[in-house]
Amino acid sequence: MTRIYDIAVIGGGIMGCACALRVAEGGMLPIVLDQGDLGQGASGVNAGTLSLQIKRVRLMPYALKGHHEWARMGNAVGFHKTGGYTLAFTEHEAELLYERQRLKAEAGAPISFVSAQTLRKAEPGLTQKVVAASYCPEDGYANSSLTGQYYRRRLQDQSISYHERCPVTAVDHDSNGFTLATPIGPVRARRLLLAAGAWLRPVAALLGVDLPVRARVNTVSVTGRMPPLVSTVIGHATGLLTMKQKANGTVLVGGGWQGRGTPQAGRGQVTAETVVPNLALAQYALPGLGNARVLRSWTGFEANVPDFYPLAGALPGVENAFVLGCVRGGYTIGPYIGRLMGDFILSREPELPLFDPARNFDEEAT
Amino acid sequence: MMLQTDIAVIGAGPAGANAALAAARQGFSVMLLDEQPLPGGQVWRAKSTAILDAPATPEGDAGDRLRQSVKRSSVTYAGDARVWQIEPVEGAWQLHMLKGGRTAPLRARALVIATGAREFVQPVPGWTTPGVLGLAGATALFKQELALPGKRIIVSGTGPLVFYVAAEIRRLGGEVAAVVTPNSQGDWLRVLPAMLPRPDLLMRGARWIADLMASGVPIHWRHAVTRVEGGSRVRGVGFRKLAPDWSPIGTSQGLEGDSLCLGNGLIPAVEAAQLAGVALAYHPELGGWVPRHDEDGATDVPGVFICGDSAGIRGAAAAEIHGRLAGLCAAQHLGADTRKERKQLRPIHARAARFGTTMTALSIPRAGLAQLTTEETVICRCESLTRSAIAAEIAGGARSSNAVKSGLRAGMGACGGKFCQTTVARMIAAADGRAEADVPPPTPRPPLRPVPVSVLAGDFEYSDLPIPKPAPL
Numbered sequence: 001m002t003r004i005y006d007i008a009v010i011g012g013g014i015m016g017c018a019c020a021l022r023v024a025e026g027g028m029l030p031i032v033l034d035q036g037d038l039g040q041g042a043s044g045v046n047a048g049t050l051s052l053q054i055k056r057v058r059l060m061p062y063a064l065k066g067h068h069e070w071a072r073m074g075n076a077v078g079f080h081k082t083g084g085y086t087l088a089f090t091e092h093e094a095e096l097l098y099e100r101q102r103l104k105a106e107a108g109a110p111i112s113f114v115s116a117q118t119l120r121k122a123e124p125g126l127t128q129k130v131v132a133a134s135y136c137p138e139d140g141y142a143n144s145s146l147t148g149q150y151y152r153r154r155l156q157d158q159s160i161s162y163h164e165r166c167p168v169t170a171v172d173h174d175s176n177g178f179t180l181a182t183p184i185g186p187v188r189a190r191r192l193l194l195a196a197g198a199w200l201r202p203v204a205a206l207l208g209v210d211l212p213v214r215a216r217v218n219t220v221s222v223t224g225r226m227p228p229l230v231s232t233v234i235g236h237a238t239g240l241l242t243m244k245q246k247a248n249g250t251v252l253v254g255g256g257w258q259g260r261g262t263p264q265a266g267r268g269q270v271t272a273e274t275v276v277p278n279l280a281l282a283q284y285a286l287p288g289l290g291n292a293r294v295l296r297s298w299t300g301f302e303a304n305v306p307d308f309y310p311l312a313g314a315l316p317g318v319e320n321a322f323v324l325g326c327v328r329g330g331y332t333i334g335p336y337i338g339r340l341m342g343d344f345i346l347s348r349e350p351e352l353p354l355f356d357p358a359r360n361f362d363e364e365a366t
Numbered sequence: 367m368m369l370q371t372d373i374a375v376i377g378a379g380p381a382g383a384n385a386a387l388a389a390a391r392q393g394f395s396v397m398l399l400d401e402q403p404l405p406g407g408q409v410w411r412a413k414s415t416a417i418l419d420a421p422a423t424p425e426g427d428a429g430d431r432l433r434q435s436v437k438r439s440s441v442t443y444a445g446d447a448r449v450w451q452i453e454p455v456e457g458a459w460q461l462h463m464l465k466g467g468r469t470a471p472l473r474a475r476a477l478v479i480a481t482g483a484r485e486f487v488q489p490v491p492g493w494t495t496p497g498v499l500g501l502a503g504a505t506a507l508f509k510q511e512l513a514l515p516g517k518r519i520i521v522s523g524t525g526p527l528v529f530y531v532a533a534e535i536r537r538l539g540g541e542v543a544a545v546v547t548p549n550s551q552g553d554w555l556r557v558l559p560a561m562l563p564r565p566d567l568l569m570r571g572a573r574w575i576a577d578l579m580a581s582g583v584p585i586h587w588r589h590a591v592t593r594v595e596g597g598s599r600v601r602g603v604g605f606r607k608l609a610p611d612w613s614p615i616g617t618s619q620g621l622e623g624d625s626l627c628l629g630n631g632l633i634p635a636v637e638a639a640q641l642a643g644v645a646l647a648y649h650p651e652l653g654g655w656v657p658r659h660d661e662d663g664a665t666d667v668p669g670v671f672i673c674g675d676s677a678g679i680r681g682a683a684a685a686e687i688h689g690r691l692a693g694l695c696a697a698q699h700l701g702a703d704t705r706k707e708r709k710q711l712r713p714i715h716a717r718a719a720r721f722g723t724t725m726t727a728l729s730i731p732r733a734g735l736a737q738l739t740t741e742e743t744v745i746c747r748c749e750s751l752t753r754s755a756i757a758a759e760i761a762g763g764a765r766s767s768n769a770v771k772s773g774l775r776a777g778m779g780a781c782g783g784k785f786c787q788t789t790v791a792r793m794i795a796a797a798d799g800r801a802e803a804d805v806p807p808p809t810p811r812p813p814l815r816p817v818p819v820s821v822l823a824g825d826f827e828y829s830d831l832p833i834p835k836p837a838p839l
Contacts, residue, residue: 023688037769044772057839089828100839129828152763164765224780224816238836250410256837260453270812272451272462272471277831280823284831295780298811308838328837 005031005161007345008180008189010168010203011164013043013335016195017151017233017343022342031189032155033182034166039148045300048078048144049218049242052109053086053101053136055329058309060107060335061352069335070142077150078143082244084233085119086134087126087285093237094132100237100307101134111136112172125229125288132237139233141244141252144331171206177320191345192321195338198263198301200311202326207318211311212361215301217259217268219275223292225249226358230286241281243289250305251292253282259299268299288290304328306361312341316358323357371397371442373696374461374474376449376638380409380682381674381689382480383432385663386441388693389478393704396441396693399463399471401815403445405429405436407482409682411509420512424570428682450813452477452641459642459669462836476669476696479639480689483632483653483675486788488731489739492594493628494747501527501629505534514540516625520590520603522546523629525729526571531627532583533574542583543623546605548612548630548735550588560724562668563717564683591628592618592738600625613734631729632679633728633788639676640810643667648803650730651723652678654788655807657709661715662708663692664699671696679729682721687715736792746786748779760797767791767808777808794833 007023009016012034032038045315049069055063070079086095086101098113105145114135119126155162163184170181177190196203198215226249234243241255257278261268275297283289303326305311310328315321324341327333340350373545375386378400386398397835398405399483404412410429413420420426433533436443444465451462462469485500487493499515501523507513508703515536520543521532532542561568578585586605592614593604602623607616632653636646639657644665646655656678659665673692674685691711694704739745749776763768770790777783777790791805 037764037766037772040768040772054837079823096836100836102710103839145772145775145778147761147772148769149764156763164763164769222778223819238833240833240836257834267809269453271453272460275812276469276822276824277833278821280826281831281833283819283823284828290818290823292818292819293780294813294819294822295816296778296782296811297813298809 001188004177005029005187005189007191007193008033008178008187008194009193011194011196011199012038012151012162012164013041013195013197014039014147014151014331015327015338016193016204017155018335018338019195019324019341019345020160021154021158022339024160024343026346027345030160031187032160032162033166033168033180034164035186035199036160037148037164038152038162039150042300042302042330043334044144044147045220045298046144046218047242047252048141048331049233049244049254050141050332051084051136051139051235051242053084053104053111053134053139053235054239054242055104055109055332056308057103057107059329059333060104060109062336063329064108065336065352066332066334067138070332073142073150073335077146078330079138079140080142080247081138082232083135083137084139084235085114085123086235086237087130088129088132088237089284097132097134097237109136110138123230123232125286126234127285127287139234143246143346161262168203168206173207173318190320193321193341193345194315194321195325197325198303200303200323202214202264204315207315207316207321209315211323211357212305213303215263215303216256217261217299218254218302219257219259219270219278219297219299220254221275221279221294221297222250223251223289224295226251226292229288234285236281236285241278241285243282243286251289253279255281261299265303268301270297270299302330310337310355311357312354313336313344313356314358369397369470369472369529371395371472371474372700373397373461373470373476373478374399375478375480377407377460377480377482377674377676378405378443379404379409379437379480379482379674379685380432381692382407382478383436384689385478385480385693385696387435387439388690389697390441390571390732392694392704393699394697397443397444397474398436399444399447399449401446401448405433405443408506409654411506413512414510417627425509434599448815449638450815450817452638464815464817464821465541467821468824469817476699477642477671478692478696479642479670479672479676480674481638481676483679484635484784486631486633486731487628487818488630488735489551489743489745490591490593491743492596494744495594495596495600496598497596497600497625498594499625499627501531501627502632503529504627508534508538512538514538515627515674516600516623517541517710518543518623520544520546520591520621520623520626522603522605522626522714524548524631524731526725527629527729529571529574529578532578536577536581542578544584544586544621545578546586546589546591548588548590548608548731553728557724557728560720564721567721583818590614590735590738591626594626599690609734612732613735630731630735631726632675634676634678636676637810637814638667639670639672641812641814642670644670644672646806649678649801651727652680653726653730661712662695663688664695669699679726680719681725684718684722685716687711690725691715739789745789746776746779748781749775751776756793760794765794765798767794767805770794771808
């Protein structure tokens with residue numbers, strides 16, 4: 001007799017795994033299916049920045065909760081709370097910085113502006129050309145490449161079934177629930193959560209639902225080991241630079257510069273046209289980085305919908321199906337919003353409101 | 367201003383240089399790129415320019431002929447050039463190369479990849495000791511610098527290369543402490559019929575072995591070095607008899623020496639082809655993962671051709687002809703009619719490839735050799751990861767090359783996984799009872815070689831940076 005799971009989660013990234021763990025805690029029997037390895041999509045290839053300074057104002061309460069989740073995961077995910085500076089190099093950027101960071105501070109992020117002297121004392125390796133800088137003591141980073149390893153252990157510890165290299169190729173549903181066609185045979189579940197990140201659109205299409213999910217192709221680079229250059233997380237007023245030096249001396253550079261490719265065509269590709277200015281900007285901020293050798297640049301797909309707010313709630317038109325994804329700052333917020341989603345599926349009131357996937361996606365709406 | 371050419375050829379060994387020559391003869395502009403100052407590749411590597419006079423060798427002569435041909439042709443040669451990125455741009459291929467401390471783009475309508483091979487070494491305890499080098503690395507030292515890695519050298523490994531290295535050491539005046547090879551004399555006798563079409567190479571090999579035996583150098587057939595003694599510098603090795611599957615049996619014997627040349631066959635260097643989007647297929651008889659290609663070197667990606675050892679280990683003789691085929695194929699892609707010439711070359715290539723793959727078969731490690739890597743042997747040199755650390759990660763559920771790389775950083779170091787990925791993939795396959803063909807290498811990523819940030823950034827003004835508009839608030 002085939003086992004019937006309470007819920008099948010399609011997508012073993014941070015959000016899918018965090019939700020599976022929550023519903024299991026609440027007494028449900030989940031199964032997690034991933035087309036590749038756990039945590040190898042955006043969850044495992046992003047730059048690992050945990051910065052309140054680059055979060056959207058409306059998502060700040062979620063990001064604050066997210067930081068606590070990461071701190072709790074601690075060493076197992078390479079968590080480091082270092083504090084972080086965001087830099088402006090022109091008057092225009094300084095204006096942008098003042099305007100944006102003030103709003104984020106009002107939303108609850110402990111962000112302050114610092115003098116050039118304070119900055120120089122804290123981070124003497126940074127360029128002298130900083131016009132304005134803000135600071136947030138909550139900022140830091142975790143090691144995103146440990147995501148898969150971490151959640152694999154958590155799922156194993158909770159005896160939650162998961163299958164890697166197990167793409168779902170078709171979904172049937174009737175009044176009893178869902179039957180998923182997979183390489184390990186049919187998987188039956190009463191409920192379904194789509195948490196497939198940048199692959200949400202084709203997965204939702206299996207249920208006849210069109211989700212307006214698009215993907216950005218973010219580029220990240222890592223250098224060889226370097227002597228200490230910088231001790232906090234460094235950002236840029238526009239959000240187009242993130243940089244931190246890991247404990248092993250390597251420097252990770254990101255900021256959302258766009259590579260090429262689509263999730264449907266496999267992994268994305270780095271383009272010289274964008275990775276070069278990304279690294280030039282990093283070197284401008286931190287001149288000592290010039291001597292570092294770039295060992296590898298890669299891309300990850302960051303999913304979004306036109307209003308750049310999350311999809312988190314019931315999948316429109318399909319009973320007992322849910323969707324979770326498209327969270328801007330999804331690495332930071334993922335573990336927390338996964339838990340909220342779990343509560344929603346358990347028919348509990350989530351601590352903070354979710355984001356109805358049936359809403360009207362007007363790009364101008366905020 | 368951007369450099370432009372009809373055809374760019376990456377790698378100027380026997381395959382790449384011949385591809386460039388063949389394409390240039392069809393009237394196309396060809397740019398031939400290599401990391402070395404002069405064409406020749408690993409096998410026909412040029413001597414350092416500081417060395418004015420040296421005795422002739424077959425490799426040196428073949429290399430000199432090739433260098434002359436390139437020089438006299440219309441091919442533009444760019445030496446000391448490191449290609450770090452390959453991407454499709456507007457229906458053409460854009461390469462980014464590091465040359466003279468700067469990075470420069472090159473646009474080509476077609477691309478021939480001839481990036482050769484790298485050596486596989488089955489890790490044994492102590493293999494990272496200073497004084498241990500690869501068999502192929504040793505040949506580079508001999509050919510370029512006419513130098514030896516030590517005074518009393520132990521030579522260990524598979525296939526013909528182990529005898530070539532031992533013979534070269536003696537020719538250059540060094541002492542060979544012993545030759546240790548997992549192959550048996552029977553293995554060699556069995557491949558004799560396949561070698562007969564190349565009596566020149568057969569004779570050369572026979573002479574190497576006869577010379578070693580006549581001068582009293584011990585040859586330990588069906589044995590392998592199982593550990594390296596020393597610490598800060600090689601002092602000697604332990605070696606053991608092998609079973610027919612090459613798993614170690616019998617008691618350990620000792621050998622003294624101040625250096626060790628060690629190698630277990632070649633692996634196609636496929637990263638450039640992967641970066642160009644060519645899919646891989648698993649062909650153990652060709653050295654493992656090879657870019658998918660037809661007999662002329664055409665890949666599934668339009669405008670990308672591959673030849674020589676980077677398309678599968680078939681040896682230098684086959685590489686020359688494979689290069690011509692691929693160069694002609696690239697010319698065909700750009701409008702020339704090269705069908706007749708290619709048809710004539712195919713049987714010649716097939717014959718040379720038969721000989722080459724026979725040598726490859728002798729060089730490929732059999733399953734038991736993996737047992738030489740003990741629990742505490744370092745597998746990933748960049749991150750100092752032992753077999754037991756990698757085994758624990760696999761046992762914890764990491765069941766792909768990418769997953770092991772993410773969890774442990776095996777393959778994230780400066781070497782880009784070139785040393786460890788074959789061993790790691792074999793461990794995953796063995797742990798899961800899967801075929802090695804089910805465990806592909808990690809996703810390829812640029813740069814193909816490490817590049818300093820300052821070189822990538824070049825000279826720039828802040829206002830030149832094309833900073834996009836900020837994300838929504």
